[in-house]
Amino acid sequence: MIRKPKCLFLMFCFILLVLPVSGCDQRDALPETSVISGKVVVAEATEDKALGLAGVSLLVVDETSSHVETDAGGYFETTALSEAVIIPRKTGYRFLPEKQVVGEDQEFEFVAYPWAEPDFANWGTQFSFDGHLDLVVAIAFSADDRYIATGSNDRTIRIWRTDDGQLVRTMTGHTSAIKVIAFSPQGHYLASGARDGKIKIWDWQTGLEVKTLKGHTNLLTDLAWSPDGTKLASSGWDCEVRIWDFATGNELKSFTNENWVRAVAWSPDSKFLFSGGDDLSLRVWQVDQGELSAEFETRDKIMSLSAAPKGSLVAMASKSGALEVLNFETGERTFLEEYQGEAAILSWSFDAHYLASAGTDRVIQVWDWDKQELVQSINTENYIFALDWGRESHLLASGGYKGIIDLWSAESGENALKIAGHTSAIKALAWSPQGDYLASGGEDRIIRIWDLDARKEKFQLLPGHSGPMEDLAWSPDGSYLASCGHDLLVRVWNVTEGEYLGAFT
Structure with a gap:
């Protein structure tokens, strides 16, 4: 019994000596x-x-x-x-x-x-149409309905024109996924909340960050400006509801809950704040006094809240799929049709005429509240994470899993505009300055020019890049198009003649 361990030890030492000689050394050879x-x-x-x-x-x-x-x-x-x-x-x-x-x-x-290079001095990215690289989970209309803001898990906020879907600005600064965004009522500022609990206020017209609000310690679930624009309410997974003074950035009040708070909404007169979540109740807070004014029990967790812009109505969407509208002054409750899946989000139109809801069944429902009947059921073929109505129109915007932003007409239920530059295959889109052509490029390494009036591909620009493309830019007069990609080259074409001019680094 003593000799066997000794023999094993000697064999092990021999193997260690032989390995380097026999070519088992796994160290990589240095590049030549x-x-x-x-x-x-x-x-x-x-x-x-x-x-x-x-x-x-x-x-x-x-x-x-x-x-x-x-x-x-x-x-x-x-x-x-x-x-x-x-x-x-x-x-x-x-x-x-x-x-x-x-x-x-x-x-x-x-x-x-x-080669007489084109004058690139006035070229810019004003015509670039780069999409989000991940889920679009937050969406909001500007005060004049001319712009849409979207927030994504890719940690960016993008501003789009509603009339043609063109990207106007991309704002970066968050270090984690963006979960909620909200325009101020006057429209000059945009608030955003992220997974790490940080809130940022932006001057979105210049793209500059104005201030950062720190207090939440976990994921932000909702943001809501008071109708007078002086305060901002926030909620999160830290079980807190916080009210911030916009002018100073200071926290004015905080309300602690036993479980996650998923949604907040203001009354039209800014006197009351509603909150709901996993506590199985809707709570009404009297803001000036900083105390609970009323509490209404619910059958399930509240996933979304939306207060009508006038009157005393609050809409609630529950995890079970039930939709309910509460008159918080009288206590009257109206139950609407239940979703087959989980109800995710709610939104009132600017005049409280329509109530829109979306859930995990990929369907947007539009209710005529005056008649209290369902008027539209829109199959989006997409999981919807965000809804928002126009401030002055019955145009409804939705954002979801596929990274696509859709605009819908409440009256007809038809798709008014699809902003679909968000797939992994297409890496760059650029409108010509005159708006008659759209250039596209991506991982297939080919640039395609699309005739928008004819709704078909006009031609392709060759030779293509030898690697995936990243961006496209037109010259101000629409005569030239530049592209860049992973092959380390910038290529330039005379689009009018369809002529390849050359490449540079």
């Missing part, structure tokens, strides 16, 4: 570096006299990345890894080939062609 050289010649030069081009910057893309310039004779020499990519660049020229991979070659030649 070699000296490369070459020349950049001008296309007009004769075969007998290959005129070199001085001052060409060659970008060497590898693990470290560097660049080298050609000398007076057009020659260059540097070191690079075997998989490095070499890309030439000099203002006023385009090059063939546009780039080369080092591989086993050590001598390279590029031919330079004179």
Whole structure:
């Protein structure tokens, strides 16, 4: 019994000695570096006299990345890894080939062609139409109905024009997923709340962050401005309802609950705040006194609240799918049709004529409250996470799982506009300045030009990028289109002629 452990120990030592010798060492070999050289010649030069081009910057893309310039004779020499990519660049020229991979070659030649580059000084991203990269979970109309704000799990807020769906501005600053957004009643400010509990106030017309409100310690579930715009109410998974003074950013009041609070809403006169969640009750808080004014028991958890913009009505959506409207002054309760699934969100129209609801069954229901009957049942084919009515119209906006924003007509139930630039395959969209063409590009590496009047593809721009595309931009006069992508190149086309002009880094 004593010899066996000793033999095993000796065998183990022998294996440790043999492993490095037998090739079992798993350490990666260092990348091979070699000296490369070459020349950049001008296309007009004769075969007998290959005129070199001085001052060409060659970008060497590898693990470290560097660049080298050609000398007076057009020659260059540097070191690079075997998989490095070499890309030439000099203002006023385009090059063939546009780039080369080092591989086993050590001598390279590029031919330079004179190229009068377009004037990019006035080019901008005002025509760019980049979509959210994740779920759209919050949506809100501006005070004049001309813009829609969307918040997403991608931690960005995007502002869109309602008449054509064009992206106007993207605002960044949150470090976690955005869960709720709300325009101020006067329309100049936008509040946003995130998974980490932070609230930010934005001057959305300039894209600047005005202030950050800190107090919640967990995910924000709702934000609501008081109708007079002086206060902001918030709720979250920390079981707290907080009321903030907008002018100072200070917390005025806080109300503690036993369980999660999922929704808050103000009475039209700003005197009362309603809250609901997992406590199986609707609570009515008297804001100035900071105390509970009334409490109404509910049959299930409250998932969403919406107070009518006039009168004393509060709509509630419960986890079981039940929809209920409460008159908090008289205590009268009206029960509406139950959803097949969970009811997720509610929203009153600006004049309290319509009440919209959405749930996990992918259907938006629109109720005519004056008649107390269902007038529209819209199958969106999408899980809806956000609803909002126009401030001055019966236009309803929805946002959901597929990253698509839809605008619906309450009267007809028809889709008025679909903003569908949010799929993983399409990475960039750009309207032409005149609005008659739409350029699209993405992971298929091809740029397509769409004729909007004819509703069909007009043509494709080739050659395409050798990697996924990221952005597109038109020149102000609509004559040129630029694209960029993962192949490290910016390509430029004369769209009027359908002519490829060249690429640069």
